Amino acid sequence: MKKHVFVASLQQENSAFNPVISPKTMFFDFNCEDLKGTEGMTGGLVDTLSAAEDVSVTYGQSLEADSGGPLDDTVWQNFLKGVLDDIATKGPFDGIALAMHGATSSLTTPDICGEVVAAIRAAVGESVPIAVSKDLHANVTTKSAKNADYICGYHEYPHLDTYETGVRAAKLLLKHMAGQPQKTAYAAIPMIAPAHAYTTDKGSLLALVNDAKAMVERGEISDFSLFEAQPWLDVPEFASAVLVTAKDEETATRVANDLAKRHFALRKELQGPPLLSVDEVIKKALANKTGKPVVLVDSSDSRGAGSTADSAAVIEALLPYRDEIRAAVGVTDAPAVEKAFSLGVGAVADFTLGATVAPKISNPVLVKNARVRSLHLGDFTAVGPLARGIRSNCGLVAVLEVGKIMIQVSKQSDNEKDIGFYRSFGIDPEFCQLVSVKACTSLRAGYTPISAEICNADTPGAAGAVLTKLDYQQRPVPLYPMEEITENDIVKAVCYR
Numbered sequence: 001m002k003k004h005v006f007v008a009s010l011q012q013e014n015s016a017f018n019p020v021i022s023p024k025t026m027f028f029d030f031n032c033e034d035l036k037g038t039e040g041m042t043g044g045l046v047d048t049l050s051a052a053e054d055v056s057v058t059y060g061q062s063l064e065a066d067s068g069g070p071l072d073d074t075v076w077q078n079f080l081k082g083v084l085d086d087i088a089t090k091g092p093f094d095g096i097a098l099a100m101h102g103a104t105s106s107l108t109t110p111d112i113c114g115e116v117v118a119a120i121r122a123a124v125g126e127s128v129p130i131a132v133s134k135d136l137h138a139n140v141t142t143k144s145a146k147n148a149d150y151i152c153g154y155h156e157y158p159h160l161d162t163y164e165t166g167v168r169a170a171k172l173l174l175k176h177m178a179g180q181p182q183k184t185a186y187a188a189i190p191m192i193a194p195a196h197a198y199t200t201d202k203g204s205l206l207a208l209v210n211d212a213k214a215m216v217e218r219g220e221i222s223d224f225s226l227f228e229a230q231p232w233l234d235v236p237e238f239a240s241a242v243l244v245t246a247k248d249e250e251t252a253t254r255v256a257n258d259l260a261k262r263h264f265a266l267r268k269e270l271q272g273p274p275l276l277s278v279d280e281v282i283k284k285a286l287a288n289k290t291g292k293p294v295v296l297v298d299s300s301d302s303r304g305a306g307s308t309a310d311s312a313a314v315i316e317a318l319l320p321y322r323d324e325i326r327a328a329v330g331v332t333d334a335p336a337v338e339k340a341f342s343l344g345v346g347a348v349a350d351f352t353l354g355a356t357v358a359p360k361i362s363n364p365v366l367v368k369n370a371r372v373r374s375l376h377l378g379d380f381t382a383v384g385p386l387a388r389g390i391r392s393n394c395g396l397v398a399v400l401e402v403g404k405i406m407i408q409v410s411k412q413s414d415n416e417k418d419i420g421f422y423r424s425f426g427i428d429p430e431f432c433q434l435v436s437v438k439a440c441t442s443l444r445a446g447y448t449p450i451s452a453e454i455c456n457a458d459t460p461g462a463a464g465a466v467l468t469k470l471d472y473q474q475r476p477v478p479l480y481p482m483e484e485i486t487e488n489d490i491v492k493a494v495c496y497r
Helices: 041-051 073-090 112-124 142-147 162-177 203-218 249-265 278-287 313-321 334-343 444-450
Strands: 003-011 028-031 055-064 095-100 130-134 150-153 183-189 223-227 240-246 294-297 327-332 348-353 365-376 379-381 391-393 397-402 405-410 434-437 453-456 491-494
Touching: 003 041, 003 073, 003 112, 003 162, 041 055, 041 095, 041 130, 041 162, 055 073, 073 112, 095 112, 095 162, 112 130, 112 142, 130 162, 142 183, 150 162, 150 183, 150 223, 150 240, 183 249, 203 223, 203 249, 223 249, 240 249, 249 491, 278 294, 278 313, 278 434, 278 453, 313 327, 313 365, 313 405, 334 348, 334 365, 334 397, 334 405, 348 405, 365 405, 444 453
Parallel strands: 003 055, 003 095, 095 130, 130 150, 294 434, 294 453, 327 405, 327 434
Antiparallel strands: 028 055, 183 240, 183 491, 223 240, 348 365, 365 397, 379 391, 397 405
16 A cells, blocks of 8 residues: 655745744745755755655645745645645545744744644644754754754755755655654754854865765765754744654664754854955955956845845945946845936936845945946846856846946845856846855855855844844844854754654
């Protein structure tokens, strides 16, 4: 008899410091079956499960959105109601597969993913295995660990293995249903790190990931995940985590404790070097003679980290150099776009840019004598390598020319990490001296090959890069880097199931 599996997906990353609530209209709403053959965790889950022999799949809802402010409670509550209705009316099920970001919160519910998994566990009972795939930046809580049998997170940052993460979770679920259940150990480390400051491409974090991968290849363990909790949550249970799946509890807990200690030892390195001021980056770009651009990372205002992408702080710093430096910079400003469209291509006018979405976080900037260079519908195809070929949409877009500075002004910026964000609108980053990108680390996948240097800058935004300056209200204590921690603060590995 075929095993019956249910699949659903809820993915959004939320910043508590973004004042704009994330509504349902932000989400792409699909049936999970529609995501067969696509990239991403859900695609990996459904492709693997649907291809398995002796398995039938019931496809639930998939809700996925770009990062934003706290989630509107009705979004996740209606999603959960639909999932529970499906489980009640279309079951019974032998397994549950979920794709969830893991850093999803609202003003009233700090751990939405944990709440969803717990509710599903209550509905299906203790014997039905639940496998969850999550983003590397998930805040994996005790509630999630107690209710999911398997939790798999991305291994790579930039996130180049989203599909493969779904495949890993699906394979663990299939093994469990085939009579090969395994144990998953969960350890937590009370530390967070700014997302711009580290990558799995180099350094000690890469070495740690590679050592854990080698254990999988040797068959010592079946799976592992190192979670760097998204730092712009403001929640009572908040930590980075290590999860290890193995054939027995002793191995899973031993390896998880070892990896957690090694992860803890990286806490200072994961904070990254001191940030540069915007002016320091501009001077680097002016002095650069390589013929390649210097990239200014405006991570604090990254929409991908949950910010509003409406800060014009970099534009303000560039204006004194408008006739000296070829630069590309972007900002979300719907009123400015509407003004440009009303004026038409070739018009010259003064524009006030920025601070239209979150006016308490940054300040508007007056840009004089800006020429409307071009006007666009705002949709473009990602160049990659991240999400290559995927369509993105910034709403209407106006390109303003201010001396040698090109400003991509969009109604709602999208996928700024991709070179296509500029190139699709007539701005080629390779011919600039400075390119400002509102992203954290994901931009490095595309920009590293074409840039002379990538510089993390100190800028305003709802995804503040200096964590010790953020006004947390609910976070636990101690939590590094706000307080120092020791190995004794690591929550030792536990197999809850």
